[in-house]
Amino acid sequence: MAKELTESRRTQYTRRAMQDALVELLADKPIGRITVKELCDRADVNRSTFYAHYDGIEDLLHDIENDTIDWVSGALEQLLEQPDPDSMRHIVEHICRYIADNRSHLRILMSPKADAGFQQQLLGLIYGHGDIAAQLQPQGTDPAEAEMRVRFAVSGSIGLLQHWLATDLEAAPETVARIIIEMSLPGGSARREE
Template identity: 70%
Template sequence: MTARELTESRRTRTTRRLLQDALVELLAERPLNKISIKELCIRADVNRSTFYAHYTSLDDLLRDIEDNTISWVSGALDQLLAQPDTAGIEHVIASICQYIADNRSHLQVLMSPKADLGFQQQLLGLIYSRRSVAEQLQSQSTTDPAEAEMRVRFAVSGSIGLLQYWLATDLEAPAETIARTICTMTLPATT
């Protein structure tokens, strides 16, 4: 790759990030259907042609934000699956909480009632589709498949609910506290 290609790539990433951040700021104020491309461009300090060089619509921009988040979550789930023990799982959960803290503005919007509920359903679907995550979380807790499924549903929904609460309270608790709470409530007790 040439120096120019690296610079263009960096410039492209920077421009996309400016547009994403501006959309998130506007979504915190009002729904997507009340936001215009013109005001987004003003907020991001880019012109309309720059916007259209990267995205076809505001929906396209929002999908890009959601896709980036889903991609990261998918990678985090892969890391979770690779962990051989509870300590490794706890470490990955702590890194997920730290990612949320580092990306709070985007995630506060994506996980709020203001956002596209389809994204939240997609997120849950991704987690539930990874049966081995569920099996790893609950493998030692019971031999009854129906009870194991209920425990998994409770663990996932409860964890998502706690993360939504944490985001809604503007991350009042430290990431480590949230991670510890999730681990305590969802991982089987070891003896």
Template identity: 65%
Template structure:
């Protein structure tokens, strides 16, 4: 089981080394082919150290995923508190900068090499945010249209982020954030302009 957050700098360093080693190994082979022995060799830790922190390689991956999801939840909560368009775009910039800073892990987590369950959880987390639907409701004729707009905006944004990660983050975080913002958010003045 994962230990509480009251851990030493050395413990955090050891966990980070094991997380980095797992991500490196996942670039080379499927998760099912990664052994604790190979992971320990890559992380330069012994097996007893590994088992002091994790019960299995899969548990280590879940820890990486959980940490990422915790960050996404907090960033999403902060983003959804914004009402001004400039603040919303800056919130998306903040998320894109996080992705750029954590590219090694996220390139794997958001790719076909990782557990598709994580990507599905990410989508479901965003879809479950009632505030996203409420914001889009003002630009839609009804709840069904608002739901379709939300699904399109979220899936498109995730697809763009996956493409950005897969192509080595060639564009700047600010450029990607601006594209997401302009493609996902209805333009000003769109309220009530829908023809019937």
């Protein structure tokens, strides 16, 4: 777990430099082969600075993951507060823009090169919000069917986002968001045209 430090601008900059360095290194090799010395050289910080913030490389990776999970959790809370399809489209677009803005980190986090547990943690976060099933289904839908639809929508969305990241974001965030909404909401394209 990242050590608690006052979040001054300098601290934020240092943490970001180390996070960026780790993401760059993960693009070339698995986490188990990255050394603290190598990371510090890449981030242009000394080892004592690294250890003032983190206990090890995995701790740094978990800090990146936790930042992402915190952001996604906040976006999901917004989604749950805005049940109409148009508001959901805006939230999904917002999430897609976040992914585009943070593509280097998320490309690694969503790949097998990083901690394999991250995607499961992300799915657990989404699945943990049972209200999503109710909001993505027509009135009167069987709860078991609603749960299956949500799991399919979430898994499909993650697969689409992985593909989008792997193709270096060839599509616009709005296009990806539209596809997610159309595929996730029953009658999604019909709702969009009304």
